[in-house]
Amino acid sequence: MEINKQELIYHGRDWLFITIGTICYAIGYVCFLLPYHITTGGAAGVASVVFFATGFQPQYTYLLINIFLLILALKILGIKFLVNTIYGVLSLSTAIAIGQELVMVNGELPKILGDQSFMACVMGPAIEGIGLGIVFLNNGSTGGTDIIAACINKYRNFSLGQILLFFDIIIVSSNYLVFHQLDLLLYGFCAMIVETYMLDYMMNTMRQSVQFIIISQHYEEIAKAINDTGRGVTMLDGMGWYTRKSKKVLLVLARRRESTNIFRAIKSIDSNAFVSQSKVIGVFGEGFEKMKGK
Numbered sequence: 001m002e003i004n005k006q007e008l009i010y011h012g013r014d015w016l017f018i019t020i021g022t023i024c025y026a027i028g029y030v031c032f033l034l035p036y037h038i039t040t041g042g043a044a045g046v047a048s049v050v051f052f053a054t055g056f057q058p059q060y061t062y063l064l065i066n067i068f069l070l071i072l073a074l075k076i077l078g079i080k081f082l083v084n085t086i087y088g089v090l091s092l093s094t095a096i097a098i099g100q101e102l103v104m105v106n107g108e109l110p111k112i113l114g115d116q117s118f119m120a121c122v123m124g125p126a127i128e129g130i131g132l133g134i135v136f137l138n139n140g141s142t143g144g145t146d147i148i149a150a151c152i153n154k155y156r157n158f159s160l161g162q163i164l165l166f167f168d169i170i171i172v173s174s175n176y177l178v179f180h181q182l183d184l185l186l187y188g189f190c191a192m193i194v195e196t197y198m199l200d201y202m203m204n205t206m207r208q209s210v211q212f213i214i215i216s217q218h219y220e221e222i223a224k225a226i227n228d229t230g231r232g233v234t235m236l237d238g239m240g241w242y243t244r245k246s247k248k249v250l251l252v253l254a255r256r257r258e259s260t261n262i263f264r265a266i267k268s269i270d271s272n273a274f275v276s277q278s279k280v281i282g283v284f285g286e287g288f289e290k291m292k293g294k
């Protein structure tokens with residue numbers, strides 16, 4: 001089978017950012033949540049409850065849960081999402097294991113914030129939410145309830161944070177069965193809110209779209225260069241009112257994070273091109289969001 005070079009580049013880019021995201025998540029999990037016995041949601045939350053109750057290492061519980069869920073998700077999410085998810089699961093499991101080895105002191109995870117449990121329940125989930133956002137935005141998942149959320153989100157117009165919140169309430173509440181401490185339960189709910197808020201913030205911020213209107217005599221070269229960045233271009237017929245000369249107008253819709261690459265492509269061909277950039281409320285269709293019916 002012929003290997004598409006462009007696909008390999010994008011796939012490698014996805015894995016790079018998935019790795020960064022899972023490292024962020026592992027930092028929040030290992031450095032701030034496990035030492036303070038705070039439970040958040042997801043498979044990692046289940047793994048932490050099992051760890052608190054039995055001492056069984058969280059990365060192994062996390063892997064077992066995800067093996068089961070990945071098998072169920074194969075038909076719904078497709079092979080591309082599954083491959084990235086498998087990588088995300090393995091990456092996070094490895095990051096958690098390495099993270100524990102790096103920070104452990106005398107066989108225990110130190111409380112790096114001293115007795116500031118509340119700060120731990122804010123800092124940890126905030127870092128986790130950022131990590132999750134990076135992973136989701138790059139076609140990946142850290143597994144667990146993320147897989148369930150992605151399956152539901154594929155067919156229903158709910159935010160990922162809302163879906164995860166439902167499962168997280170059940171998982172966080174189970175912490176009380178282990179420690180019977182109301183303060184830890186409340187810290188867990190606080191952590192859950194911070195994590196879901198940061199996840200939604202990352203997703204909504206990075207998914208913002210922009211519209212470009214480009215007028216240039218070198219419209220063909222510019223259109224080809226923008227196509228090479230992975231975005232489509234629509235060519236419109238226009239006319240300058242003052243000169244009464246016909247012009248070609250390029251219309252481009254893209255993610256906000258892709259703006260820099262598009263500007264670079266335009267400037268490399270025609271630095272004097274007329275370019276208008278504006279925000280759009282929503283873009284639905286191929287390459288953007290899918291229209292979901294209830």
